[in-house]
Amino acid sequence: MDLATETAGLYQIAQQVELDKNGGTDMASSSILDIDLHLKNIKNLFLDPGLDPFENEMLQISGAEEAANCLRTKKRKKRQVRLNIFLPAEQVNSDLQRKTADALSRYCDFKIALNQRQLEIERTEGRRAVMIGLFFAALCLLMVTVVYFLGPLSDTLFMIFGGIFTILIWMAIWNPGETFLYGLQPYKLEIRTHQALKDAEIVIKKEI
Secondary structure: OOHHHHHHHHHHHHHHHHHHHOOOOOHHHHHEEEEEEEOOOHHHHOOOOOOOOOOOOOOOOOHHHHHHHHHHOOOOOOOEEEEEEEEOHHHOOOOHHHHHHHHHHHHHHHHHHHHHHHHHHHHHHHHHHHHHHHHHHHHHHHHHHHHHHHOOOOHHHHHHHHHHHHHHHHHHHHHHHHHHHHHOHHHHHHHHHHHHHHOOEEEEEEOO
16 A cells, blocks of 8 residues: 555545544534524514513524524634524515515624724723823822831831722722723623624524
């Protein structure tokens, strides 16, 4: 057996092992995230239906919000999203898929713009808070320095005095730091979520 034949055989074995690891499906199929939405009416894609505890399959929140909830829990990786929308047979027509795609695109554009605006507001407020915090921290350090060189305080009192100002400085810079570390992330997540939802493939199916 020559080297080329042996290499080809090993490649085929590796492909089969990878296929078995993925449950007998091709790896490309795992790049699609299917989200099934069972709706009473296409308007329930955006409007919350009335709460009915006797319903087993129908959603009790809007379909778009349910899809967004699903996307929020997924890892950050590029995956094509496919919305499988199940509707009563009498509501399905040839033009519904196009109208639904247009409506979902407008809905997602609104959500993205809303969260982008909030992100900019929070970022602006965070910068302002950072400037105030740094100014206050510098003032506290100046006061500590003045007391250290001019104040007639014992070492014990100076340690207490310094500890109090350390706490004040920490309080002044914590809130701005928290804004940039954690406060902006929810808005970024919402933007990514609704962008993925906007790019989703829509498939209208008849409810069986």
